[in-house]
Amino acid sequence: MGGLLTLWRGRVDANSRRAVDVYTQELPDFRKIAYQTKARAAILDFAVFLRKRTVSLVTENKPFPDHDLAFIEAVGRERARKGLTLASQRHVLLLHTSLTLKEVHEAANPHDLEDVMHTLACLPPLGLAAQTAYTSGFLAGQEAVLPVTDRVQQLADMLLTDDPVAAAMAESLAMTIPDSWIVTVVRIPMGQPDRAEILQDLLRRHWMPVRWTEPNEFVALLPAQELGIIQDFGDRLGLPCAVGAAQGRTGELAETLVKAREVSQAAPIRSVPSTVSYLTDLFPEISAARIPPVDRWLRELADRLTTGPDLVATLDAFYRNNMARTQTAASLKIHPRTLEYRLQRVHDLTGLDPVSVYGVRVLSTTVTRALAGETL
Numbered sequence: 001m002g003g004l005l006t007l008w009r010g011r012v013d014a015n016s017r018r019a020v021d022v023y024t025q026e027l028p029d030f031r032k033i034a035y036q037t038k039a040r041a042a043i044l045d046f047a048v049f050l051r052k053r054t055v056s057l058v059t060e061n062k063p064f065p066d067h068d069l070a071f072i073e074a075v076g077r078e079r080a081r082k083g084l085t086l087a088s089q090r091h092v093l094l095l096h097t098s099l100t101l102k103e104v105h106e107a108a109n110p111h112d113l114e115d116v117m118h119t120l121a122c123l124p125p126l127g128l129a130a131q132t133a134y135t136s137g138f139l140a141g142q143e144a145v146l147p148v149t150d151r152v153q154q155l156a157d158m159l160l161t162d163d164p165v166a167a168a169m170a171e172s173l174a175m176t177i178p179d180s181w182i183v184t185v186v187r188i189p190m191g192q193p194d195r196a197e198i199l200q201d202l203l204r205r206h207w208m209p210v211r212w213t214e215p216n217e218f219v220a221l222l223p224a225q226e227l228g229i230i231q232d233f234g235d236r237l238g239l240p241c242a243v244g245a246a247q248g249r250t251g252e253l254a255e256t257l258v259k260a261r262e263v264s265q266a267a268p269i270r271s272v273p274s275t276v277s278y279l280t281d282l283f284p285e286i287s288a289a290r291i292p293p294v295d296r297w298l299r300e301l302a303d304r305l306t307t308g309p310d311l312v313a314t315l316d317a318f319y320r321n322n323m324a325r326t327q328t329a330a331s332l333k334i335h336p337r338t339l340e341y342r343l344q345r346v347h348d349l350t351g352l353d354p355v356s357v358y359g360v361r362v363l364s365t366t367v368t369r370a371l372a373g374e375t376l
Helices: 003-010 012-026 028-034 037-060 066-081 086-107 113-145 148-160 166-172 195-205 228-237 253-266 279-290 292-305 311-320 325-332 336-350 357-371
Strands: 180-187 210-213 217-222 242-249
Touching: 003 012, 003 037, 003 086, 003 113, 012 028, 012 037, 012 086, 028 037, 028 086, 037 066, 037 086, 037 113, 066 086, 066 113, 086 113, 113 166, 148 166, 148 195, 148 210, 148 217, 148 253, 180 228, 180 253, 195 210, 195 228, 217 228, 217 253, 242 253, 253 279, 279 292, 279 357, 292 311, 292 336, 292 357, 311 325, 311 336, 311 357, 325 336
Parallel strands: none
Antiparallel strands: 180 217, 180 242, 210 217
């Protein structure tokens, strides 16, 4: 090996000091850790260690030995115990990678092409091994400082953002990651639930990735058809909510979350979440919401229905009971003649026959939009 590696090795101390300066400038967590001279020295020592070992291993064309990886893992564990957040942990790994490439570029000259190509070929496997060890240690260290409910929510967030570290996080929580999930979004338009207590109760019965998001929204990642947690959530919540879901594969869940959230926005708000809606259940409502003129028309129809006696609730029950009049009247606890009067009132107000093909299509969509909270 020529001048590149010699010069790179000679700049290890200066590069390490620069790296620590960058970390403390860009990462508040590192500033809090490094304000003590001893702590800053430890960060600097680790930066020097990584660079010296990397240069040596690139020179020898060897991987990190087990004892090096064990040391890197121990550093990751200690930083988690000092309160470093996962976001900072990910950011520092990105900064380290960027700085390493910059250091190679600065040490290279036009005659070092062969050394540069060799170095660039060695760095990815070395970097991956070091990052994996550091992350494994970090996640293990979090067990001592982060409540398990927070770690579960962290895993859910990783999965929903397609973060490749999710697999390691799941392993640290003794959770399995299936190939596909049902991403379920529960929208809670009113009320302030006791988030921490509800989450603890659910995780005692259902050990799976869940999290609260803002605004009041609960997201659960469920293995196929395991929807019992949603019923338990509704029972524990005690507030009206709407539930939407979409199915997606691990590594593609960011897009799945967008779909599930859109369905939940169109789903009717119920006092008890007895059903979970999918795109195929609400495609007319979702399509209408995407076309402003159609949506305005449905809003106008809904406004007319609000002038009658419980017409929105009556139509909702009517269509949920497949237009069976006796069952509908019983569910509403009204006389069948009262039901007939209300259906006629709908016809008078909207000009639409609730039992005609066209009436069913338009009025059922209008009612669902109203119950979703879009027109009330």
